[in-house]
Amino acid sequence: MQEQKKELVSRKKRSIVFTIIWLVGFSLVNYPIGAWAGQKIYPFVLGMPFSLFYFWSAYSLLIAIGIIMAWKLWRD
Amino acid sequence: MAPWIISLIIISIYCIAVILIGIASRDKGVSTLENYYVGGRSIGPFVSYFTYVATFHSSFAFLGAAGQIYTNGINFFAVFTSCVVSPLMIYFIGRPVWYLGKKYNFMTQADLLSSYYESNVLRMIISVVSLIFLVPYLQSQIMGGGIIFETVTGGRVPYWAGTLIIYIVMISYILLGGFKAVAWTDTMQGLMMIFLVWIGGGVVLGKVTGTLDWSVLMNRVAQEVPEKLIIPVEYWPTYMTTFMSLFGISIYPPSFIRFYSVKNPKTLKWLAVTSPIYLIFFYVPIFLIAFSGILVMPGLERADMVLPAMLSSYAPPVLTGLIMAGALAATMSTADSQLHVTSSIFTIDIYKPFINKDATEERALFVGKIAIVVVSAIALLMSQFTNALLVAIVAVALGGCLQILPSLLGALYWKGITKEGAITGIIVGVVVLCITQFVIASPLGLHSGVWGLIFNVLSCIIVSRFTEAPSNEKVEMFHGYIREINEEQDRAKYGSVLPQTAGTNL
Numbered sequence: 001m002q003e004q005k006k007e008l009v010s011r012k013k014r015s016i017v018f019t020i021i022w023l024v025g026f027s028l029v030n031y032p033i034g035a036w037a038g039q040k041i042y043p044f045v046l047g048m049p050f051s052l053f054y055f056w057s058a059y060s061l062l063i064a065i066g067i068i069m070a071w072k073l074w075r076d
Numbered sequence: 077m078a079p080w081i082i083s084l085i086i087i088s089i090y091c092i093a094v095i096l097i098g099i100a101s102r103d104k105g106v107s108t109l110e111n112y113y114v115g116g117r118s119i120g121p122f123v124s125y126f127t128y129v130a131t132f133h134s135s136f137a138f139l140g141a142a143g144q145i146y147t148n149g150i151n152f153f154a155v156f157t158s159c160v161v162s163p164l165m166i167y168f169i170g171r172p173v174w175y176l177g178k179k180y181n182f183m184t185q186a187d188l189l190s191s192y193y194e195s196n197v198l199r200m201i202i203s204v205v206s207l208i209f210l211v212p213y214l215q216s217q218i219m220g221g222g223i224i225f226e227t228v229t230g231g232r233v234p235y236w237a238g239t240l241i242i243y244i245v246m247i248s249y250i251l252l253g254g255f256k257a258v259a260w261t262d263t264m265q266g267l268m269m270i271f272l273v274w275i276g277g278g279v280v281l282g283k284v285t286g287t288l289d290w291s292v293l294m295n296r297v298a299q300e301v302p303e304k305l306i307i308p309v310e311y312w313p314t315y316m317t318t319f320m321s322l323f324g325i326s327i328y329p330p331s332f333i334r335f336y337s338v339k340n341p342k343t344l345k346w347l348a349v350t351s352p353i354y355l356i357f358f359y360v361p362i363f364l365i366a367f368s369g370i371l372v373m374p375g376l377e378r379a380d381m382v383l384p385a386m387l388s389s390y391a392p393p394v395l396t397g398l399i400m401a402g403a404l405a406a407t408m409s410t411a412d413s414q415l416h417v418t419s420s421i422f423t424i425d426i427y428k429p430f431i432n433k434d435a436t437e438e439r440a441l442f443v444g445k446i447a448i449v450v451v452s453a454i455a456l457l458m459s460q461f462t463n464a465l466l467v468a469i470v471a472v473a474l475g476g477c478l479q480i481l482p483s484l485l486g487a488l489y490w491k492g493i494t495k496e497g498a499i500t501g502i503i504v505g506v507v508v509l510c511i512t513q514f515v516i517a518s519p520l521g522l523h524s525g526v527w528g529l530i531f532n533v534l535s536c537i538i539v540s541r542f543t544e545a546p547s548n549e550k551v552e553m554f555h556g557y558i559r560e561i562n563e564e565q566d567r568a569k570y571g572s573v574l575p576q577t578a579g580t581n582l
Contacts, residue, residue: 011570029157031312038150038307041298047291049298049305052363055153059356062160066349074167075565076341 011073018069025065028058079388083228083397090268090401091245094261094408098249101256108437112254112444113183113420114336119259121343124334126266127259128166128347129354130409131330132159133269135220137358138403143380145366149304152359154315158322159355165326167348170335172488172558174344177336179557184417185332185480186425192487192554193495193546196429201502202480203425206329209476210418212469215455217411218242221404222459227384228400236460242404243456246412250419251445255337258412265405270358272402276387276395277361283390284368297367304370313521320526324478330413333420415452422447472513475525479505482529482536488558491551497540505532 027033037054045053103111110116119127145152173188182188185206190199218239225238233241249257278288285292298305307315325331338344362383369382373389376382383403387396423444428435435443482501486493493501509528512519519527545551 026161029153030316034315035307035309035312038153039309041302041305044291044294044298047289048294051150051305051307052294055150055156059153059156059160059352063349063352063356066160066164066352070167070345070349074345075562076171076345 014073018065018073022062022065022069025058025062029055029062034058079393079396080229080232082393083400084233086394086397087225087228087401087404090404091241094264095245095248095252097260097264098252098257101253101260103254103256106438107254107441109424109441109444110181110183111256112441113416113424114177114333115255115259117178117337118339119256119334119337119343120339121346123259123263124338124343124347125351125354127262127409127413128163128331128334129351129358130262130266130269130406131334131413132163132325132351132355133266133358133406134217134410135224135403135407137269137362138273138383138399138406139220139380141359141362142366142369142383143378145304145363146369146376146382147379149301149306151307151311151315152363153307154311154318155322156356156359157315157319158325160352161319162323162326163348163351163355165323165348166331166335166344166351169327169332169484169488170344170348171341173332173335174338174341175558175561176488176554180553183333183336184420184424185327185329185484186421189480189483189487189498190425190429192550193483193498194550195495195499198483198495198499198502199425199429201499203421205476205479205502205506206421207418209469209473210329210414210421211451211455212458213473214411214414214418214452215458216470217407217414218452218455218459220407221411224400224404224407227381228397239456239459242408242411243452246408246415247448247452250412250416250448255333255416258416259337261412262409265402265409266354268405269402269409270354272395272399273358273361276391276399277364279391279395280361280368280386281364284372290364293364293367293371296371301370304367317522317526320523320529322474324474324476324481324525327481327484328474328477329417329421330410333413333417415448415455418451419444419447422451468514472509472524475509475513475523475528476506478525479509479528479532482533486536486540486546487554489555491545491555492540493536494540494543494545496543497536497538500539501532501536504535505529508532 034055037058038051040050040054043050048056108116141152141155173182176182176188180191182191186199186202189202190196221242222235222239225233225241226235249261253260281290281293282288285296335344365383365386369376369386373382373385376385384396384400387399391399423440427443428440432439479502483493483498486498505528508531509524512527513524518524
């Protein structure tokens with residue numbers, strides 16, 4: 001029983017950690033970090049201007065965080 | 077053969093195909109309201125995925141998005157936040173709605189909310205607000221279809237005939253198959269849209285730069301129009317609030333009805349986090365086409381014509397025809413969902429509770445089908461006239477549908493919202509939305525939908541503090557049932573539950 005309660009408490013902790021991770025990801029596409037990246041054309045990365053590369057990567061990361069949350073945390 | 081004839085043949089084949097899908101998906105036995113409006117709650121993950129993304133992406137994704145990138149460059153990334161954040165509502169709102177819908181046979185928003193708050197006034201308000209915002213939206217999609225026909229054929233099929241064709245095709249398959257027809261045609265349309273737009277993007281890139289290596293295009297854009305690759309600092313307030321104005325897209329009635337339709341809530345969970353993959357990567361080729369357009373077709377009078385103009389100039393006629401059929405698919409996949417849900421609102425929220433309480437399923441279904449014909453005919457007629465009021469309603473449609481959010485949260489999460497609070501919130505929200513859209517336009521740079529929501533929440537909370545809470549019976553029926561489900565799942569997984577975690581929906 002003690003073990004099971006621990007599992008549930010850790011679930012609550014995991015919810016908080018995942019929410020913080022998601023918010024960090026979300027902040028990457030917002031002011032001020034996004035505003036900094038949105039001003040930089042150079043260097044080119046993977047053939048793209050930095051700004052373009054940055055936003056595609058940041059949004060992809062945000063999607064990936066969501067998928068991990070659903071997998072590891074959400075019910076159903 | 078002239079390119080316009082090739083395009084017309086392709087679009088005709090597409091129209092026949094969607095009607096055939098309607099025939100194939102119709103109920104073989106006696107149809108029920110549940111089958112017709114929520115697909116018998118039996119839609120699997122594959123079809124759910126494509127019906128959601130195809131409904132989300134309207135003709136804006138083809139024409140409007142390319143035009144915005146052409147004009148404002150990468151400021152367009154602001155829309156991406158909405159594509160990632162809005163679908164999360166599919167889980168947080170959709171999951172409890174699915175369980176409640178399945179248990180108590182709910183099929184619309186007003187159905188669920190009027191039951192929780194025990195108020196037919198609320199049912200009527202939600203229905204009327206939904207219809208006010210849905211019908212002009214539907215009309216704008218029919219207009220989009222008419223423009224596509226006219227553009228593709230160089231005016232040989234006039235605008236009015238294009239809208240009429242859309243009307244006939246759309247009502248044919250919706251009348252035949254109801255939600256299943258809408259969902260299956262959406263699936264075909266969603267697949268068509270993504271494949272064709274990617275092929276089109278590749279072809280245009282190859283023709284304009286002579287290579288499929290996008291760095292050549294990007295280098296030219298960086299040298300010739302560098303301002304398209306940066307986001308001006310003064311744009312950030314708008315950038316950061318755009319997603320809030322589009323937040324309503326995942327709970328506006330055509331999306332909401334999809335919560336009821338899926339076979340199990342697991343589908344909703346994965347839809348919430350994987351649909352953004354489709355929604356944002358759809359725009360990769362749109363970026364390529366728009367950037368190419370900036371280089372080779374600068375100064376277009378109408379920016380939203382950049383995509384058809386680039387395709388006509390650089391893609392073979394067959395591909396142009398296919399992609400314009402894809403644009404038509406985007407229009408129809410949004411319009412059919414709006415039309416179908418409009419019928420469900422009329423039948424379930426207005427006809428049955430207010431006009432004919434004793435109506436049989438068969439009778440109600442018949443009335444619902446009549447509503448489809450009549451409402452779409454009204455939208456068709458409206459599409460023949462440019463009316464500033466209608467354009468304005470479309471501009472606030474998503475913000476308007478967003479005003480239902482606080483009352484939904486009351487029914488699903490927070491017991492503190494009362495019937496009077498919910499009604500006041502919706503009315504105040506819609507009024508503030510209209511004031512901040514038409515009288516004092518977007519104060520502090522915030523979208524009118526956001527202003528409406530702020531005042532909605534405030535008035536909802538204040539009024540709820542001084543009025544009677546929902547009955548214990550209803551609280552137990554809704555909150556108690558969801559808590560039970562959560563506890564059951566936790567018990568199955570962990571063997572026990574802790575009281576402080578049982579009620580959370582994460």
